[in-house]
Amino acid sequence: MSATQDIVAKLWKLCDVLRDDGVTYSEYVTELTFLLFLKMMAETGQERRIPEEYRWDTLARREGLDQLTHYKHLLTSLGDPEERDAEGKPKPAKDKLVLAIFENAQTRLRKPANLKSLTTAIEDLDWFDAREEGLGDLYEGLLQKNAEDKKSGAGQYFTPRPLIDSIVRLTKPQLGERIQDPAAGTGGFIVAAHRRIYEENNELYGLAEGAAEKQIRDCYTLSELVPDTHRLCLMNIMLHGIEGDAQSMDTLTDEGSHLPKADLILSNPPFGTKKGGGRPQRSDFSTTAGTSNKQLAFVEHIIRGLVPGGRAAVVVPDNVLFEDGTGRALRQMLMNWCDLHTILRLPTGIFYAQGVKTNVIFFTRNADRSESGWTEAVWVYDMRAGAPSYGKTRPLRAEDFADFEAAFGDDPNGRAERQDQGEEGRFRRFSREDIEKRGDNLDISWLRDGEEEAEDGLTDPDDITAAILGHLREATREIEALVLELEGEEEGAAPAAVAAE
Template sequence: MRAVTKIEFAEHIAYLLFLKLDHERANRQSKFAARPVAPSVDTWPHIVERGGEDLHGYLTRTMRTLGAPSPDNQRRTTASVLFHDAQPWNIDRMSELRQLITEEINPYHWAQVPHTELGQAFAQLLSDCYDDMLKKRETGQFLTPLPLLTVVAKALALTPDDRVIDPAGGIGSTLIAAHRQMASHGTKVDDSAIAGADIDPQMCRLATMNVLLNTRRLFAGIPPMQRSDSLSRKAVAIQRQDRDVAATVALCNPPFKSTDLAVDTTHRSDFWAKKADLPTNFLQHIAVTLPEDARAAVFVPDTVLFGKGAAAEVRLKLLHNCDVHTLLRLPTGIFRGTNSKANILFFTKPAPRPSGEAATRTLWVYDARTGNHRAGTVNPLTEDDLADFLSAYRPDDPDHSHRTPSRSFKPYAVADLLARPDTSLDLWADLGDDLQDLGSPRDIAASIVTELNSASSSFQAVVDALDSSM
């Protein structure tokens, strides 16, 4: 029998937790009870009492019902994303699935677990699937460190009034970081405040449950994720049941590489350049579709900063049409198991200037890379590592007029940028000459041999929390 992968295990935890929590909420005291999203209020008890082929058949039918498109049943729109194409484990492994149901899921009252603990445990479960994520090269999946996303959300100065989108949502980490920053203001965050999309149905399933557990969203509410090819659409909007909501912020770490065939964007008459690679296409997609006054933070590999052809054309248009005010050069090694060298471009979308002059005035470059290599779990990136960047960025200074140059933070006038060959943005501060630091051989070796904990062991933290609270 084929072994169950960590990512398949995580998916089934998502399915079972959704059904168990749905059952618990439907069986609360009458005034707190909610209508079940599952086919009936007895769906979970029927799952618990079955085994073997009977369990496989019942779960298959339940998943097919919940995963079907539901234009006439708005309560199931979120479930339709989570259970899209979902299937139980191979029928030969039903004894293991039944053991998971009866011993690890059914005995506990999951609705009593604080959502912060449950959400963090599920996010940890997904992080333990890192190796499986790296194998998904067809869609270019990898995990973005949450401390980094937290810092970016703070730099964007998000408030509950913002509407944040991620057109390449992955497992939903960007949306969770955005939601936490918005919620830190003490005001309720509306369900329409965050929305993401991804072309990979498995990522959409995992992201849906990840966001649900980390934001306490209703299972019968607006789906936080949708499965779609973002590059095929000309609009960037948050999908609601009644209307679309224009985004005020885009926070996106798109695929840097993919084994899929190049996306056909010939129909995108709004694009500045054709035949661009994936990260360049996502950058121009966000830039051309965001409404006026919207702001963005987009991850890009080094090649987008200095590549010729389509990349050069997009850089030129970006400087003219957007206020590209900050470039953060990230440490190497933060995306464990890859050789990606990443950066973040921060920009806003002002109204077009009648004079035709470039919207960008000054691009500030913060160098967090030189001499700073990360080796996965050995010395992972923390929020404290980027505290100086956040202080230099100054989220409280929206027009960036009070920034101060330093060895790590250097301004470049737009006239100088436009005069560079191919409008290259391969820019640095003044930290030193060693711009290709990859860390010591020992650090690199340590990052390779570090083993992940099993996915099931990370879930033990939740079980322990339950035991102590019951």
């Protein structure tokens, strides 16, 4: 076991102790983020970013109620942009990252002994080996542990790392490109893209003057709606050496229209409908302006967010590929404005908190921003039919994507020479004419779907429970979407037509 794995296991085990204090798994990771941030600032020589009275040693050496009281005051103070001293004078401006990490921070710890257990355990970890292996890897390990645990429910925003890494290998992010994730979660796509660029460019050494600084500060744009998830995202990218633009915002409001255009967009947008059936509040939207379906709206954002010739890879549920009305209009927009060159049908069970069926769509924005007939054919790879029973007993691995990556080819825009494998194979080509005959339905399958076989093969109780809950969530989501669509028809709301950008 590596030092990083050992530390993650020790930290995660402490959660069992804290459950007596009413702390949930996700709350525990947030609590750890506050404490680890203070400790990691000390370990990396960046404590100057934190006022002296709130640094790690000042907290760790305290005992009992004094420590818990100081910790609560620390959280409030570090997240207050307008803190004043005893005389009412403004204190010096705080570091922007510190303010963002601790914004509206509060602790769920009630027992001083539990805080002392945490600070002592963190102090006793092997920080030398952790630094050698990478503090970012340590934190990512905690995020993955949280996502893998069915009780945490965090899998809804954690995309499996083997899938992220495969997508990054295929889309080939390059030095100097503007890369965006408009629904960043904990920042996994951006971290993986940066890691590839970092490793392929001599760890950013020897570049032209200012190029390395530009890469880590100006080339990454992230947006995340949920405040606690945004906090985890900030911590994750910071520990991976990224100082990009990570905003806490709703991309589906007009704020999202001001995100800079990107050369590459990688994302796994949230599934489902906007709360209360609300529509996207984007004045620049045309096709999805009248829908509460978030994944459809995010796809329109991504189409509009690419520069001419920009490329994207997006995880979407099946309904994006077959839904009628606004769904069909969006697919027409996608195939007209972009080259939708590849669809990967993913196996079920790879998202820990969701049993919905998902896909990855790969597309390239028209180089001349024209809006007609850009997609000549769509290649579909079926990784779902006959797939293993993914879960705790059979996790997703990098090698599971090897055949797909070989079929996809070496061109990130899907223009490598490809071979149609026929009705018995997993990779097939469908012309735009073929798709039009199908009513622009892109939910294309031809192999016998082994999903029922796969789910019968589940043996771990947590995996079985997750599969059942996933199906219930998806059924509920489809009912909600149907109700909202029927209400829209009663109000005379017709699906929006594809309009000019």
